[in-house]
Amino acid sequence: FKGKKTVDDELFDEMEAILIQSDLGVTPALDIVEDMRKQARERKVREPGQLLELFKEEILHLLEGSEKTYAFSSSPFVFFVIGVNGVGKTTTIGKLGWQYVQEGKRVMIVAGDTFRAAAVEQLQIWAERAGCTFFSKPMNTDPSAVIYEALQKADKEGFDCVLVDTAGRLHTRGNLLDELKKMNRVAKKVIPDAPHEVVIVLDASTGQNALAQVKTFHEHLPLTGMVITKLDGTSKGGIAVSLYHDYNIPISHIGIGEEVEDLREFSAKDFVEALFL
Amino acid sequence: RLTERFDDIFQKIKGQGIINEKNVDEAIREIRIALLEADVNYKIVKELLAKVKEKALGRKVVKSVSPGQAFVKIIHDEMVNIMGEGFSGLELEKNKPATIMLVGLQGSGKTTHAGKLAVYLKKKYHRPLLVAGDIYRPAAIEQLKTLGKSIDVPVYAGDTDMSPPEICREALKYAEQNSLDTVIIDTAGRLQIDEPLMEELNEIKKEVTLNEILFVADAMTGQEAVNIASTFHNKVGMDVVCLTKLDGDARGGAALSIKYVTGKPIKFAGTGEKLSDLEEFHPERMVSRILG
Ligand SMILES: Nc1nc2c(ncn2[C@@H]2O[C@H](COP(=O)(O)OP(=O)(O)OP(=O)(O)O)[C@@H](O)[C@H]2O)c(=O)[nH]1
Numbered sequence: 001f002k003g004k005k006t007v008d009d010e011l012f013d014e015m016e017a018i019l020i021q022s023d024l025g026v027t028p029a030l031d032i033v034e035d036m037r038k039q040a041r042e043r044k045v046r047e048p049g050q051l052l053e054l055f056k057e058e059i060l061h062l063l064e065g066s067e068k069t070y071a072f073s074s075s076p077f078v079f080f081v082i083g084v085n086g087v088g089k090t091t092t093i094g095k096l097g098w099q100y101v102q103e104g105k106r107v108m109i110v111a112g113d114t115f116r117a118a119a120v121e122q123l124q125i126w127a128e129r130a131g132c133t134f135f136s137k138p139m140n141t142d143p144s145a146v147i148y149e150a151l152q153k154a155d156k157e158g159f160d161c162v163l164v165d166t167a168g169r170l171h172t173r174g175n176l177l178d179e180l181k182k183m184n185r186v187a188k189k190v191i192p193d194a195p196h197e198v199v200i201v202l203d204a205s206t207g208q209n210a211l212a213q214v215k216t217f218h219e220h221l222p223l224t225g226m227v228i229t230k231l232d233g234t235s236k237g238g239i240a241v242s243l244y245h246d247y248n249i250p251i252s253h254i255g256i257g258e259e260v261e262d263l264r265e266f267s268a269k270d271f272v273e274a275l276f277l
Numbered sequence: 278r279l280t281e282r283f284d285d286i287f288q289k290i291k292g293q294g295i296i297n298e299k300n301v302d303e304a305i306r307e308i309r310i311a312l313l314e315a316d317v318n319y320k321i322v323k324e325l326l327a328k329v330k331e332k333a334l335g336r337k338v339v340k341s342v343s344p345g346q347a348f349v350k351i352i353h354d355e356m357v358n359i360m361g362e363g364f365s366g367l368e369l370e371k372n373k374p375a376t377i378m379l380v381g382l383q384g385s386g387k388t389t390h391a392g393k394l395a396v397y398l399k400k401k402y403h404r405p406l407l408v409a410g411d412i413y414r415p416a417a418i419e420q421l422k423t424l425g426k427s428i429d430v431p432v433y434a435g436d437t438d439m440s441p442p443e444i445c446r447e448a449l450k451y452a453e454q455n456s457l458d459t460v461i462i463d464t465a466g467r468l469q470i471d472e473p474l475m476e477e478l479n480e481i482k483k484e485v486t487l488n489e490i491l492f493v494a495d496a497m498t499g500q501e502a503v504n505i506a507s508t509f510h511n512k513v514g515m516d517v518v519c520l521t522k523l524d525g526d527a528r529g530g531a532a533l534s535i536k537y538v539t540g541k542p543i544k545f546a547g548t549g550e551k552l553s554d555l556e557e558f559h560p561e562r563m564v565s566r567i568l569g
């Protein structure tokens with residue numbers, strides 16, 4: 001791209017390659033390139049640098065309204081953090097809890113994963129690092145029972161925020177989606193508006209399957225936010241553009257590492273810049 | 278379904294008996310979209326389709342087979358060619374105790390696969406030892422110990438000040454002392470661009486002779502599967518691949534990408550969270566899954 005002197009077919013092919021390789025998705029990428037060809041003609045774009053700006057503008061436009069900051073509109077403000085296996089839910093909760101503690105909030109972290117080996121121990125370490133109160137029940141306790149008790153305690157003791165960790169689950173497992181719905185119903189028994197936020201965590205290295213994940217989870221339990229982790233890796237997370245376009249679920253944060261401070265608020269502008277680096 | 282889509286495209290050439298350039302280009306466009314939607318890497322799709330086009334052009338369409346079917350067969354065979362032959366077991370003979378090191382990105386399923394491998398080897402009358410080589414992730418050692426306990430397989434964990442290479446060295450001694458014949462080393466998830474952590478894997482290689490380096494990759498990995506796998510292969514080496522979370526509905530194009538760029542066989546498929554959810558990988562089945 002850097003060495004190109006003219007806006008020609010080869011340049012458009014290169015842009016198409018960049019978009020597809022960022023996991024944006026082939027059909028959305030082809031549509032964007034087609035649209036850019038038209039715009040470049042209409043606006044008489046002759047410089048490769050100008051074309052790049054046009055592409056960035058276009059994707060930024062697609063991401064309009066995609067940024068979200070959670071506002072604690074009631075107390076305790078309850079988050080469910082969900083997603084498929086291994087994406088970074090537990091780690092993200094630790095990071096988020098730490099951030100809210102820095103802001104002076106009283107945070108409870110709830111061990112909603114009572115299934116996976118050492119899931120409770122892992123979350124407990126994060127809660128300690130983050131300065132959050134930790135709530136758990138023995139392994140194999142029904143996660144709904146854990147949530148019920150946790151929310152009662154959080155409500156009674158005046159916590160500002162509750163972060164509920166859940167077990168990784170593939171969206172293809174109907175019984176596990178039902179488990180989430182039950183957790184949702186049980187939460188409402190204690191706090192009628194809970195969960196106030198249902199956040200899906202997505203791994204930046206995931207390809208087109210992220211679409212199926214979001215679609216299915218959203219159908220069963222309406223999502224209010226997305227977090228994209230592991231953006232410190234070489235994957236660009238381009239799928240976020242298609243996800244936001246198709247489902248209009250805003251992105252609140254990105255994970256950029258494995259330490260407690262490695263969480264950033266999502267910036268559409270920074271994200272688009274990184275896509276073309 | 279792909280075959281129907283190609284039948285439509287080739288309807289116009291019925292009776293001609295030859296697939297020509299124009300309708301092949303249209304079919305190639307369709308298959309390109311299908312493969313990219315299945316997460317096969319962009320550059321690999323390009324190379325694969327160039328080969329497919331070459332083979333399809335001028336080929337006489339057999340009367341009993343629809344041109345759509347003939348076209349799909351060309352693609353299918355090309356992809357099966359890339360994926361290689363079926364399962365051929367692990368190399369457990371050239372060193373004793375046989376030592377396998379699991380590597381891969383964060384969250385790909387290494388620790389779980391270590392447990393699954395131990396179960397698999399026990400069934401084949403081996404006496405495995407699990408080694409807790411991840412000293413970074415909170416409760417990683419705890420996780421491996423819990424898994425080991427559930428399947429009655431010993432877990433070697435080092436003292437708190439030991440580095441992973443030291444832990445592995447001591448684990449080998451422990452295996453020999455306790456007549457355990459296969460050592461499975463679980464390592465921390467790491468980015469392929471993390472130089473110190475990639476070097477750590479080479480440090481482990483210096484301390485213990487490895488029979489196999491097993492690369493554990495998530496079936497839902499997108500376009501970067503190529504860079505990730507090739508970097509692990511170039512910087513550390515890999516002998517065998519395991520693709521995890523195949524119980525989901527990811528098309529799994531990463532499988533083709535990984536095999537294409539490293540040449541290393543995918544031997545195992547992770548098909549669930551239980552330690553019994555391990556299957557021998559079937560290349561042909563994977564091709565059908567990718568083609569959708
Ligand atoms: N590099 C990097 N690694 C991350 C990031 N977020 C999480 N991880 C790592 O990803 C791995 C999995 O993280 P977890 O928090 O256990 O993921 P999870 O979704 O809770 O996993 P399950 O509960 O098993 O489904 C760990 O090794 C984390 O350190 C990130 O932003 N960057």
Ligand SMILES: Nc1nc2c(ncn2[C@@H]2O[C@H](COP(=O)(O)OP(=O)(O)OP(=O)(O)O)[C@@H](O)[C@H]2O)c(=O)[nH]1
Pocket residue numbers: 085086116168170381382383384385386387388389390411414417464465466467521522523524525546547548549550554
């Ligand atoms: N559905 C499904 N889940 C799996 C499979 N393999 C692993 N998992 C789950 O994926 C998550 C991550 O697995 P781990 O074994 O902790 O992954 P890891 O590679 O050791 O993670 P790090 O050590 O943090 O890099 C856990 O929730 C596992 O239960 C599989 O084949 N299918």
Ligand SMILES: [Mg+2]
Pocket residue numbers: 089090091113119165166167168
């Ligand atoms: Mg977790």
Ligand SMILES: [Mg+2]
Pocket residue numbers: 387388389411414417463464465466
């Ligand atoms: Mg692990």
